[in-house]
Amino acid sequence: MNFMKPFINEAWERARFEQMMPVQEQAIPLIREGKDVLVEAPTGTGKTLAYVIPALERIDPNEPHVQVAITAPTRELVMQIHQVIQLFAQGSGIKSGAFIGGVELKRQYERLKKKPQIIVGTPGRLVELIDSKKLKMHKVKLIVLDEADQIYESGMSASATRIANSALRDRQLALVSATLPERTAEWGRTLSNEPEVIRVERTETSRVKFGYIETSRRLKPEMLRRLSNMQQVKVLTFINNRSFLGPLNGELSKFSLKYRILDAEKGKRERMETLRSYKRGEFPLLVTTGLAARGLDIDAVTHVVHYDLPESFDDFVHRSGRTGRGNASGMVLALVTDHDLKHLKTLAKQMGVEIEPMEIYGGELIPKREVMEPEALKSPAKPHRKGSTR
The missing domain is CATH 3.40.50.300 (P-loop containing nucleotide triphosphate hydrolases)
Known part of the structure; x- marks a missing residue:
C-alpha cells in the first residue's frame, strides 16, 4: 500500500493489513480532495481508518494548533478511536488527545496545553472546552462526526452542531455511521457543503x-x-x-x-x-x-x-x-x-x-x-x- 506519508505506510505494515476495505477505497480519496462526505458502511468494515488516514495525512506537525476534531457519542468509542490515531501517528511528530466526560476538566485543560493537532472527544465535553475558551477551533480543517446516527438520535446533535459551526466556514466535514437514516443524512447536509454520499453494501x-x-x-x-x-x-x-x-x-x-x-x-x-x-x-x-x-x-x-x-x-x-x-x-x-x-x-x-x-x-x-x-x-x-x- 502506498499512502502519502511514510509513517502511515509503516503503520499499515505493522498492522499486517493487505488491502484497503471498500469504504476506505471510496472515502480516502474524497477526503483527501477536501470534499465533504456522508458515509454509510457496515460495522467492522474499516470506517475509522477511512477518515483517520486522510486526516493524519493533511496535518502539519509543525503547526501547534488543533487541525482535526473528531467527535463520537460514547467515552469507550472515543478512547478506541484515539488508540487507532496513536497507532497510525507513530513516528510522525503529530500530537493527539482524547477528551471525555467523567474526567476532571482541569486535567483536560492540561492536555490541551500540550498542543494536540488532532483531538477526539464526546460532543458534550468538546463543547465545554470550546465554551471555556480552552479549545480553539479557528485552525480546524476537518471535523468528523462518528456514529452520527446515534449522536442525532441520542439528543447530542445540538452539541455536535456547535462543534461543527465553531470552526471556519470552509472547514471540511465527514459524517460517518453504520446506518444513515434520512433524518440523520438531512442533518448532515445542513452542516456540510454539497457532500458526496458513500454507501457500502452489507x-x-x-x-x-x-x-x-x-x-x-x-x-x-x-x-x-x-x-x-x-x-x-x-x-x-x-x-x-x-x-x-x-x-x-x-x-x-x-x-x-x-x-x-x-x-x-x-x-x-x-x-x-x-x-x-x-x-x-x-x-x-x-x-x-x-x-x-x-x-x-x-x-x-x-x-x-x-x-x-x-x-x-x-x-x-x-x-x-x-x-x-x-x-x-x-x-x-x-x-x-x-x-x-x-x-x-x-x-x-x-x-x-x-x-x-x-x-x-x-x-x-x-x-x-x-x-x-x-x-x-x-x-x-x-x-x-x-x-x-x-
Whole structure:
C-alpha cells in the first residue's frame, strides 16, 4: 500500500493489513480532495481508518494548533478511536488527545496545553472546552462526526452542531455511521457543503450466519450458560434495559460460569478493564446494553446474542455488527419467545439475511433441522420399496 506519508505506510505494515476495505477505497480519496462526505458502511468494515488516514495525512506537525476534531457519542468509542490515531501517528511528530466526560476538566485543560493537532472527544465535553475558551477551533480543517446516527438520535446533535459551526466556514466535514437514516443524512447536509454520499453494501453478512432459539424468558439464562460453555467462544450478549442487568446477573451467578457485566453506570476505569479482559479472552461471556453496540472494535467475537430483541432496525444492525468484523465469520443468535418471532423475521427481512432456527445439541450450536433429523442428514437416503407410503 502506498499512502502519502511514510509513517502511515509503516503503520499499515505493522498492522499486517493487505488491502484497503471498500469504504476506505471510496472515502480516502474524497477526503483527501477536501470534499465533504456522508458515509454509510457496515460495522467492522474499516470506517475509522477511512477518515483517520486522510486526516493524519493533511496535518502539519509543525503547526501547534488543533487541525482535526473528531467527535463520537460514547467515552469507550472515543478512547478506541484515539488508540487507532496513536497507532497510525507513530513516528510522525503529530500530537493527539482524547477528551471525555467523567474526567476532571482541569486535567483536560492540561492536555490541551500540550498542543494536540488532532483531538477526539464526546460532543458534550468538546463543547465545554470550546465554551471555556480552552479549545480553539479557528485552525480546524476537518471535523468528523462518528456514529452520527446515534449522536442525532441520542439528543447530542445540538452539541455536535456547535462543534461543527465553531470552526471556519470552509472547514471540511465527514459524517460517518453504520446506518444513515434520512433524518440523520438531512442533518448532515445542513452542516456540510454539497457532500458526496458513500454507501457500502452489507457484503460482509455472507460470512455471518443468523439464527434463533425459541425459548421462554425463564430459560434464557440457561441458554447463555450452554452457549458460553461451548469450545472457543467469545459471546457478546445484549439486553434492552439496564434495569434487567441486576436480575440477569443474579441468575447467571448461580452457574459455574465465567462472565462479566458491562454497565454504563459503572466508573470509566471499571468499564475499560472489563473490556480489556474480555478482549484478552479471560472470560467467554460479556453482557451489556446498547453501550457496546456502537463502534467498539472487539476482535474475534464468535457469537452476538440478542437476549432481548431491539425495537429498531438500526439497533439490530449495530449490535449484530459486533461479530464478523473485517473478513471474519461469526454467528448472530436471537433468544426469542413465540411473541418475538414475527418481529425478528421482520428485522431479518429488512437486513436481507436468512435466519434459521437453531438448537444447542451435544455442546454445539447447530441448525434445529439437524437435531430433528440427525440420521437422515448423516447417511444417504435408502431407496424406498415399491408401494411404500413414506
